[in-house]
Amino acid sequence: MNEVKVKKESTRDGFGKALLELGDTNADVVVLSADLTESVRAHWFRDKYPDRFISHGVAEQDMMGAAAGLALSGKIPFACTFGAFASGRAWDQIRISVAYMNLNVKIAGSHGGISVGGDGATHQALEEIALMRILPNMTVVVPADSREAYLATIQAVDIKGPVYLRLGRAPVPAVPNAGEFKIGKANVIVDGGDLAIIACGHMVEKAVYAAHELAQKGITARVINLHTPKPIDRETIIKAAMETGAVLTIEEHTMYGGMGSAVAEVLVETAPVPMKIMGIKGFGVSGEPDELYEHFGLTEKHLVKEAEKLLKRKKKQA
Amino acid sequence: MKRIDDTTGLKKKAIEIRRSILSMLSAAGSGHTGGSLSMVDILVTLYYSKMNYDPKNPKWRDRDKFILSKGHACPALYAVLADVGFFPKSELATLRKLGSRLQGHPQYGLPGVEVSTGSLGQGLSVAAGMAIADKMDNINARIYCIMGDGETNEGQVWEAAMTAAHYKLNNLCAIVDFNKMQIDGWCCEVKSQGEYRDKWKNFGWHTIEAEGHDYDSLDKAFEEAKNVKGMPQMIIAHTIKGKGISFIENKVEWHGISPKKDELAKAFAELDEQEKDLVG
The missing domain is CATH 3.40.50.920 (Rossmann fold)
Structure with missing residues (x-):
């Protein structure tokens, strides 16, 4: 499989590109980040739209709450951090401040899975699909390649309610024969x-x-x-x-x-x-x-x- | 909104609200009496004298917002919201009953409830998010968020405190209902929070101490807060848990129970006396 040179790109890259595009096409989109801005590929948006970027420091729980407050005020917030912290550290905040009110908060959890590599167990998110899908109102998307991550991000904005995007760090090839990507349709x-x-x-x-x-x-x-x-x-x-x-x-x-x-x-x-x-x-x-x-x-x-x-x-x- | 301009009028309103709280808790057969009664005068000050809102148009974009972070004290909020016209007063009797919009902890969707709360420590973050959004949209409104003193054991509160100071949210005013008690006992014994006012000051907040049952003191505190530039404001309102009813005041066991029929009658008798004294 590694003999042929295939163009590879991570799903976080696809997410970051979509975010940048949304900055231009949707004035309501705002981005929050918990000190992992470049790692989650939110830095392209930050650099172009600094007034719609909210740096939260290493405070995931507070970030989810603030995202809820922004959503309640008509914004479409993307809260970005590693999946382990997004889904685990801030689970109760997502449960009560986001999912219970069915708010329009989009959560981008990158570094999903073991392919994070060297960082090891603490940073390899292995439970997000479980933790997020049990929450009422939550949509959970796990894109397979950069294109799907891009499309999932764009489509997430049109879903009225919370969406969790599971993103990866490792570059991956494009899915062959992928077909039309539509959230909810396998x-x-x-x-x-x-x-x-x-x-x-x-x-x-x-x-x-x-x-x-x-x-x-x-x-x-x-x-x-x-x-x-x-x-x-x-x-x-x-x-x-x-x-x-x-x-x-x-x-x-x-x-x-x-x-x-x-x-x-x-x-x-x-x-x-x-x-x-x-x-x-x-x-x-x-x-x-x-x-x-x-x-x-x-x-x-x-x-x-x-x-x-x-x-x-x-x-x-x- | 129903403005009340005189202190006597506000005090009379507070007595009415206390009656309403005790009635609905008694009918419900469970709920949080102590912390509901302790914040009545703060709510009455905000809803009848300070805040701009429109019960006919609860989502009016330019409104001031009130976030009840200490969600367990919702009977007090419900009593006020019904009285100012967000929903019919007849609904108050449905508190905690199956099918009611008046959930045991406030649920977004009931007109006037800005945020679902109940899991402590989350309200200030949401309030800060709203304050950021208002600044982005050039909305000239104020966001008020009330917390319990026990509630500030939660670490998230201090994360939010940093956020609000960092973003210079002068449109955000937090109030701590400082009744000095939480479920397990006196706050200082459950877990000491040290030099409380200094903590907020050191987190970059403009701090004000007020007497939480004194309308002049509360009025002054909210006016001072409104004029602060470049900083969020913390009003530490000294209150008495269970305020207004002698046998409930400062009794930790009244944190999470409701009055029985005979207790309700005794409480009403006390409130009637207080009202007589007011009229003079």
């Missing part, structure tokens, strides 16, 4: 009938590679980019389960309560089929992103192995 990016692989964020790339490897073994996998864990695209998921009879999910996130759990919640009531949730158990550790994907079993190789195991279960049940 994209089938590889077709297949033997099983469905549902992925989000950086794991979409792995899922596509795994599908190609499986194809060489005569197994066709349908790859679904579920970039919006909430509101979840039930129709696409149920259809995939019914047509393939086996569902494998993968996310760069705890395997408990995240995207895979959201898929399971849908299928258990509608189309229960053999299923496997791939994700992370426990806390992250320091390392290079690719080493960490290997360490935590989040590679195309692991996907292929789990797919084969899942197909055996499917066969047994038939």
Whole structure:
């Protein structure tokens, strides 16, 4: 996979570009940041629109509250920091000051997942999808590439209510055959009938590679980019389960309560089929992103192995 | 808005509001009596003498805003909001009942409630966000935020204190209902907050101390606050928890309970006496 030179760009970059554009196209957009402005790529907006940028220092809870106050006054605030702090440190502020009032606050949490690398467990956000999707009114989006992050950011403004954008640090290639990006609508990016692989964020790339490897073994996998864990695209998921009879999910996130759990919640009531949730158990550790994907079993190789195991279960049940 | 220009009128109004608070708490069968009664005179000063607002147009962009950060004291806010016309007084009897807009802690959506609160320590941040927005939009209005003294145990309050000072939010006025008690007991015993006024001063706020049940003192404090340049203002209002009812005053056990029927009758008798004394 690394032999071919592919243009790579992080999802945080896509977010930053969209923010800059929104600065021009929407006068209500304001940006708040908790001392990680460049890391979240909010500095392009800050430098061009300093009067609409609010520096909050290392104070995530206060930042979420201020964002609520700005939203209550007609602004469309983007509150930016690392996902670990946005979703964890300020969770109660998001619960009461943002979600309970269904306010138009957009939260950008970058450095999601283990691909943060060297910073290790404290800075690798692994729980945001779970923490955010359980909040009423909250939309949760996990873009898979820079283009999706850009579009998700632009579209978030048109959603009346809070939106959480999970962004990554590592540059990633563009999703092939991505299709039209629309928050809430999953994209089938590889077709297949033997099983469905549902992925989000950086794991979409792995899922596509795994599908190609499986194809060489005569197994066709349908790859679904579920970039919006909430509101979840039930129709696409149920259809995939019914047509393939086996569902494998993968996310760069705890395997408990995240995207895979959201898929399971849908299928258990509608189309229960053999299923496997791939994700992370426990806390992250320091390392290079690719080493960490290997360490935590989040590679195309692991996907292929789990797919084969899942197909055996499917066969047994038939 | 209903302006009341004389101190006697404000005091009479406060008695009326205290009756209303006790009635709704008694009907609800639960709720926070002590902290509701302690801030009545502050609310009466703001809503009948200081703030600009329009109950017929609660979202009027140029209005002054009041944020009840100590959300548990909402019976006092509800009593005032109903009295000035944000919603019918008949709704007060529905406090804490299923289907009521008068939730146990204030919920955004009830006319006049600017922010949902209840999880302590969050109001000042929201108020600062509103103050920043008003400055961005060149709105000449004031944002008032009241907190409990126990509430300022919360770290977020001090984050917000830094934000307000950093952005020179002179349109933001915070009030601490300094009744010196919280659920577990006297504030100084639960966790000492040290030199309280100095803390706010050192965080870059213009600080004022007021007698929280003295209308002249409160009037002076709010007038002084309004004229401060380049700084947010903190009014430390010395109050008595449960103020106005002898058997509730300074009784920590009255933080989170409501009066029973016989207690309500006793309390009303006290308020009737106070009213007689006022009329003279």
